[in-house]
Amino acid sequence: xxxxxxxxxxxxxxxxxxxxxxxxxxxxxxxxxxxxxxxxxxxxxxxxxxxxxxxxxxxxxxxxxxxxxxxxxxxxxxxxxxxxxxxxxxxxxxxxxxxxxxxxxxxxxxxxxxxxxxxxxxxxxx
Numbered sequence: 001x002x003x004x005x006x007x008x009x010x011x012x013x014x015x016x017x018x019x020x021x022x023x024x025x026x027x028x029x030x031x032x033x034x035x036x037x038x039x040x041x042x043x044x045x046x047x048x049x050x051x052x053x054x055x056x057x058x059x060x061x062x063x064x065x066x067x068x069x070x071x072x073x074x075x076x077x078x079x080x081x082x083x084x085x086x087x088x089x090x091x092x093x094x095x096x097x098x099x100x101x102x103x104x105x106x107x108x109x110x111x112x113x114x115x116x117x118x119x120x121x122x123x124x125x126x
Contacts, residue, residue: 002071003030007042010035013066014043014059015050034071036079 005027012023027033047059073079086092 002032004034007039011046
């Protein structure tokens with residue numbers, strides 16, 4: 001399976017929050033992650049805003065390693081239109097729906113979604 005993760009779920013891997021352990025378990029249970037390019041900005045900003053210098057260096061390096069193995073979806077017109085359809089069908093927020101367009105179809109399997117600590121089910125067939 002391939003796991004779609006949004007920035008709020010991924011941030012929990014680098015910044016301690018109440019449900020970080022649960023998020024980590026879900027993320028590590030699936031070796032294939034997919035997300036939108038905007039996630040890089042959101043996660044890096046969270047790391048830099050919420051952590052001290054020493055923690056920031058470690059968390060940034062860990063995120064960079066994870067980013068190298070993450071399938072990143074570009075946000076073109078087709079992806080945004082597909083995201084709108086997905087959001088209408090599932091009630092997902094705009095940023096949560098974005099990386100589920102044509103490029104996500106190149107993943108080995110249809111992505112399941114992990115958004116802010118909640119599994120929303122299979123997203124590739126909305």
